[in-house]
Amino acid sequence: MTISFEGRVAIVTGAGGGIGRGYALELAKRGAKVVVNDLGGARDGTGTSDAAQKVVEEILAAGGTAMANGGNVTDAAQMEEMVARAKEVWGGVHILINNAGILRDKSFAKMTMDEFRLVVEVHLNGSANVTKAVWDVMREQNYGRILMTASSTGLYGNFGQANYGAAKLGLAGLTKTLHLEGAKYNVRVNTIAPVAATRMTEDILPPEFLAVFAPEKIAPAALYLVSEDAPSNMIVSAGGGVVQAAYITLTQGAVLAPDQLTPEGVAAAWDQIVDRSGEIVPQNGLEQSMLIASLLQKAAG
Template sequence: MTRNFEGRVAIVTGAGNGLGRAYALELARRGAKVVVNDLGGSRDGSGTSPAAQAVVDEIVAAGGEAIANSSSVTDEQAMNALAQDVKAKWGRIDILINNAGILRDKSFSKMSIDDFRLVVDVHLIGSAICTKAVWEIMKEQGYGRILMTTSATGLYGNFGQTNYGAAKAGLVGFMNSLGIEGGKNDIRVNTIAPAAATRMTEDIMPEEVLAQMDPSTVVPAALYLVGEDAPTRTILSAGAGGYQRAYITLTRGIRVDAAEATVERIAADIEAIGDRADELLPENAFVQSALGLGQI
């Protein structure tokens, strides 16, 4: 079945280059009206450039419809204004892809709190600001597709990226709770964990690896997660032609009487606690308590 986005309106942040550009171009090619948002800064967030307009020019030249926006995702007033302007122009907002990001990589010993805060502000708080700006619009129209961007660092860790990892892990928690809240209004919230050759990764990975990791290989997974039949609260990993699903699970562990709940008991039974046989995929936070109470 051919999937198209005719009649849909999408906002893609960080869409002046790399993954965001690839998302915007393909959404437009498949019929969506696209807002290309990009401050145009360097990888560390400094400076500006007309990157967003260049992508819009590509879309328009190919027969699509798009507008550029150069606001920072950390500017709450500007993003609220953008959402209202888009609704006034096109009548609705169906899709938000939170893709904007920066890096300030250093070991934690050498990292300043300002470096930590700035990365969290752009990735996590910026995603919250953009999502909040479109949330009521999506609720009122009874439809919305929101995509967060995590990473392997956020899911599994990486040296020199404590700030980035914290922000990216936070987005998974944001998705899980927001997906529950949005369910009754058909707002589905998912997360992509991309691996691609972009400005963000150009000096992190070897050239021979980057050559295999064109952003176009991530696009199919991202567009699936913002399609009409998208799942919700799903994490897909994508890159270099490989696609996987990531899960947060809970082992069944052990139950002991209060009198036996000691550090010595935990140490003695740590292997049983970590046994992954029949592990659970919790639907919400209450599963952990229910399991502890022996209700599951």
């Protein structure tokens, strides 16, 4: 069955180029009315340009519907104005893809705390600002699809990106709680971890990867994750035509006897603690406590 976005209004942040542009174009091609948000700066967030308007013109030339927005995701008031405008013109907001971001790559030893805070402010707090601006709208209309953008750096680490990694794993955590809070309002929330050759990764990926990891290859996974029949609470990696699922798992662990509840006891039980047989994927934080209670009950019984 063809996935259509007819009648849907979508906001894509950081959509003036790269991955975000691909999202905006494909959403519009499939019938969505798209707010193309982009501050228009360089990849470090400085400067401005008319990047968003250029993407809007591409969409209009192809017969689609779109409007440009140059608001800064770190400014909550600007994001509220953007959402209010979309609702005024098109009646609602059904889809939000939080894609805007910047880089300040340095080893942690050389990174200033201002550089750390700025990246967290744009990626994590910026995504929260836009999400907060659409949250009540989506709850009231009993429909919403939200996609956060994480990264393999957030999930697995990458040298020189402590600020970026902290923000990106934070977004995966934000997704998990918003999934729970939005469920009864038909608001589904997912996370995508894209691998693409863009200006954000131009000095990370080698030249021969440019075609393989074209940013347009991320859009199919992203659009599925904001479609009507999308799952919720998923972390999905996409790149080069490969789509994968990532999970935060929990092992069965080891129950330590009272006389073994020492650092030495933990060391002695380490192999059992990290044994992945029987590991689970908790669907909420309470499940960890419930598993511990169950293991203690078994050990006592």
